[in-house]
Amino acid sequence: MTADVIYGRTKSRPAEVYGMFLKALSHIFGAIVRLRHIMYRNRILRDAPLGCMVVVVGNLTVGGTGKTPIVEKFARSLSDRGRKVAILSRGYKSKSDGIIAKFMRWLTHGEGPKPKVVSDGKNVLLDSEVAGDEPYMLARNLKNVVVIVDKNRVRAGHYAITQFGVDTLVLDDGFQYLPLRGQVKLLLVDKTNPFGNMHLLPGGILREPISHLRRASYVFLTKSDGKKSPDLERIIHTYNPSVEIIECAHKLEKLVKFDTSEDFPLKILDGKKVACFSAIAAPDSFEGFLEELGAELVLKRRFLDHHRFEERELDAFFSDAAAAGAELAVTTEKDSVRIRPDYVAKIPFYYTRLEIQILSGADDFENAVEKICYPKRRADAD
Numbered sequence: 241m242t243a244d245v246i247y248g249r250t251k252s253r254p255a256e257v258y259g260m261f262l263k264a265l266s267h268i269f270g271a272i273v274r275l276r277h278i279m280y281r282n283r284i285l286r287d288a289p290l291g292c293m294v295v296v297v298g299n300l301t302v303g304g305t306g307k308t309p310i311v312e313k314f315a316r317s318l319s320d321r322g323r324k325v326a327i328l329s330r331g332y333k334s335k336s337d338g339i340i341a342k343f344m345r346w347l348t349h350g351e352g353p354k355p356k357v358v359s360d361g362k363n364v365l366l367d368s369e370v371a372g373d374e375p376y377m378l379a380r381n382l383k384n385v386v387v388i389v390d391k392n393r394v395r396a397g398h399y400a401i402t403q404f405g406v407d408t409l410v411l412d413d414g415f416q417y418l419p420l421r422g423q424v425k426l427l428l429v430d431k432t433n434p435f436g437n438m439h440l441l442p443g444g445i446l447r448e449p450i451s452h453l454r455r456a457s458y459v460f461l462t463k464s465d466g467k468k469s470p471d472l473e474r475i476i477h478t479y480n481p482s483v484e485i486i487e488c489a490h491k492l493e494k495l496v497k498f499d500t501s502e503d504f505p506l507k508i509l510d511g512k513k514v515a516c517f518s519a520i521a522a523p524d525s526f527e528g529f530l531e532e533l534g535a536e537l538v539l540k541r542r543f544l545d546h547h548r549f550e551e552r553e554l555d556a557f558f559s560d561a562a563a564a565g566a567e568l569a570v571t572t573e574k575d576s577v578r579i580r581p582d583y584v585a586k587i588p589f590y591y592t593r594l595e596i597q598i599l600s601g602a603d604d605f606e607n608a609v610e611k612i613c614y615p616k617r618r619a620d621a622d
Contacts, residue, residue: 246437246444259443266443273440273448280418287421288394292401293323293408293612296422298415300452301436301445304521305428306462306490308374308574309596311412312381314426314609318408319384321613326400327382329412331356331372331389332546355390355399368577373546374412376577393420408612415455416447424612427456431464431487434472453479458608461487463525466599484608486601492529493595497588498576504590508568510534515561515569515587519543519578526572529592538564548578558586 244250245259279285297314299305311327319325358364358371359379368376371389379387386404390396393411397420400406411417415427429435436445453459459476461469464487473485495504514535518526523542531537539561543549561569568588571579576591598605 242442246439248437262443263439264443266440269442270440270449276418277452285418287419289421290394290397290401290409292397292406293424294397294411294420294422295408295612296411296414296417296425297428298411298413298417298426299428299430300415300448300450301430301434302441302447303430303433303445305430306596307413307428308377309490309594310426310428310460310462310488311410312378313596315378315382315385315410317609318410318612319382321609323408323613324404324406325384325408325410326386326388326397326404326406327375327378327410327412328393328396328400328414329372329375329378329387329389330391330393331375332413355388355392355396357403358387358389359385361386361404369548373574373577377573378412380577393417424608425455425457426460426608427453427458428460428462429472429476431461431469431472434475450475451479453483456480456483458604459483459485461485462490464489464599484601484604486604487599489597489599490594491597492533493593495570495590496573496576496593497590498579498583498585499589503593506533509570512536512567513538513565515539515541515557515564515566516571517541517543517557517569517575518572519545519547519549519575520572521545526592530570535570538566546578549575551580551583554579554583554585558589562586 245255245262280287295314297307297311299307315325315327356366356371358366358375361384364379366376375387375389386400386406388396388400393414397409400409411420411422414422415425435450438444438450440446440449453476466487476483476485492506495506495508496502497504509530511534514530514537516527516530516537520526527537527540541557558569566587568590569585570590570592573591573593
């Protein structure tokens with residue numbers, strides 16, 4: 241209902257009153273956000289420099305903008321060029337200490353828990369339930385990159401530097417995290433819904449005023465169709481005249497068999513009867529991808545975003561899939577990490593692997609990477 245009110249899809253007197261209430265709260269939220277930025281800008285609240293390169297990846301809005309594949313691509317590019325990289329994540333939906341453990345720590349003045357090391361750059365050390373879906377997925381896909389989860393990214397960054405000797409920190413979803421200042425800020429904008437109704441939370445989807453586009457070093461237009469968007473580019477350049485805009489799309493790269501981790505080409509879907517399930521924010525796009533590849537979807541099942549699958553739910557799905565005549569089943573990579581690794585499906589079962597395709601601004605992407613890596617190369621040459 242709230243989304244319908246925000247976007248004006250519900251026309252009634254109660255909806256109008258509710259909408260006015262949400263917009264009033266948006267003004268209060270906006271004042272708090274602006275005050276916080278002013279306090280950091282004027283050093284009333286202070287950030288904590290850690291003495292290494294900090295790259296921030298984030299957005300101005302709530303909802304998915306396709307951050308994880310961008311973080312993965314950027315971290316891999318930096319690592320391939322010789323940087324020692326750690327990704328710092330707050331670990332959305334990761335398992336935290338219980339109330340009793342927190343109370344006992346407070347009672348005894350004990351130290352807080354250490355940051356969770358999801359990957360030490362060589363081995364994946366935690367599962368998705370403890371680490372969170374995205375950090376686990378990044379750890380599984382990236383070699384030679386440390387992945388650490390902690391809500392306190394300053395503490396996590398210090399731990400990454402002292403324990404693993406990293407020289408580059410990548411803050412996943414860090415645009416609003418002001419205690420650790422980034423030298424390079426990558427701001428992601430969903431081209432299909434850039435700024436919602438232009439209002440701040442809770443009357444809109446903006447976490448910060450749209451004027452904060454000026455804080456970006458680079459703007460990535462995600463979920464792009466490759467067509468020019470002069471109105472959107474005009475808005476961006478109104479607030480940040482010199483910023484480089486990089487357009488990219490999320491493309492399916494391959495299928496991975498769940499039980500063996502073998503790679504398969506996407507063409508195996510063509511002409512096949514397929515069952516699919518997902519627990520993501522935008523299931524339509526996932527299902528549309530499969531149909532574009534020639535799959536006949538005989539069964540589609542959707543769960544709430546970040547749903548953790550129980551075995552009985554999976555058993556029911558695969559039974560229904562077999563009954564519907566499905567030759568194979570497909571889910572997303574994000575969903576696959578929330579399934580027990582030894583789960584045995586009744587029919588061949590795969591997950592999709594996405595990659596980021598740069599549609600325009602490839603040189604700007606390389607320049608962003610080189611801007612970070614050049615000091616490292618120069619020091620090595622000396």
